[in-house]
Amino acid sequence: MTDNGGQRHPWWRGLHESVHGADTELWPEGLLEVVPAGFDGAYAKFCDLYPEQQVQLQLLYGASQRAFERRTRVSGRVAVVRVLGNALSDPRLADAKPNEHLTLYLDEEIADLKGRLAQDGATAVSRGLNIGLTIGSAASLALLAVPVLWGVGLLGALGVTLNCTNRWSLLGAFVCGGVGAFGAVLSVLVRLRGSADQLVRRKTDGREGLVVPGQMARTMRHEGVYRVFVGWILALAVYFLLSGGIMPVFEPPATTTEICPAAGSPGSAALGTEFWGFWCAVGFVAGFNERWAFGILSRDSTRRAGKST
Template identity: 85%
Template sequence: MTENGGRRQAWWRGMRESVQGADTELWPEGLMEVVPDGLDREYGQFGDLYPQQQLQLQLLYGASQRAFERRTRVSARITVVRVLGNTLSDQRLREAKPNEHLTEYLDQEIADLRGRLAQDSATAVSRGLNFGLAMGSAASLALLVAPLLWGVDLLGALGVTLNCTNRWSLLGAFVCGGVGAFGAVLSVLVRLRGSADQLARRQTNGREGIVVPGQMARSMRHEGVYRVFVGWILALAVYFLLSGGIVTVFEPPATTTEICPAPGNPGSAAAGTEFWGFWCAIGFVAGFNERWAFGILSRDSTRRPGKSS
């Protein structure tokens, strides 16, 4: 393989891992497998005196091999191995009772590892959701542009003729829906700013290690795409309700009849501008309220700390 080919492959692998996470470990290790040579007896003593800390290190070592980012996997595994090595070589381990200082050291290292892996899960959730929103936005843009460019020609090939009023009505629907999709994207980003850790805890039902971070990322990609299309549907629903006169809460400042030329009336460019502005605003507000659908975060998690309902 050429040098440029190797670089492209490494770049592509890095891009794939940044979205999907590092590859799954086919042969994960156990904590017993990284005990330094000649310290097996000390490892048994460690389990007898500090059973809780040994169990936590075992769990964290397994979780470190499932981390989303490769660097996190490497650094967390190295940390566990070094903490274990430091503990097994510590003279205080040979005491008859647990040493309070060694216990404090182990508890602090375990807490640091938990925080690092929790941040890795939050990264997986944020990255998956952001990528899903980007995919949904790209699909939304395609759905918006394709009908505007080729919709009339396609309908003409099918023998359907659209007059000026029909064209403006359809354009209003597509633009309203498209802006609603981007309103949904903004809504999700605003509500989840700084809340990725809460969302990660929700994905695991509050228990660490139940869901692999890579699976969280995939789940949130689907959630991001789903939210964009919820914005589309809400915006279209509001458009048809208002434009069809079913709901008369708002009166459009301009109608398609006022825009399109008629005998003795050349039409009004100002009315067309008002038409676009009104339906873009309606679509954005409708899409921004995609939170009416099943919430990504529960109501309690989106409230500010210390603020009662």
């Protein structure tokens, strides 16, 4: 959707940037291009006296143009230009050797800029994961609603007839799986609270700037959807293992044969509440299993984080 100028509507552009990040700079700039007019000689001396800081500012200026959020791109570039301007106009740049106070100023500003960009990468990872979990949860609701509301009718149209026990068994499986999906969502959210920086380090292999934040957001969005379906599969597996009697670990408080009326048995609809409650609890615990959310974080980083607290 575009307006008369051929540009996206502001609300659509804002939604696109929240999900995918700011648009890529087609013509990125270098640090040399933002040197104030008349300061070419000062910049050359700055490169000679402070080569490490010059390289860091160059890298940060490039990283600012790849930031996930547009405001981070703007603020990062403005900050680099301001720091460079302050350094080039500082009278201590005329010294024959690097000045310790100017070096300290540059190092502090560089550390602050790195912190801003690291936070931008953590925002990209967290937002991508949250969106992926939301998409997976919406898909889970659809998967749960279709069989519950229209499953019997669809099977009937195919000529498949279900008796009372079949209906309760199938609905129990879908409800258990759906609750397991939401258990997996909660497990991931609890496990990753405050751990976005560890995810950034893992995705970039510890090297800052190796992966563009927008790419990290897309990767984590896919992983969020994947985690929801892991909860589905795990909960269904536990349901079939327990309900089929393969692993008699727990005895369900009510079975489908006890709920449904049969010859010589009036059945008990009241037991249906216990049936739903039991399998919902089993599905949630199965989906919440920490081992399935544990793989998002590396074991080493998690253990180090645990020791430091």
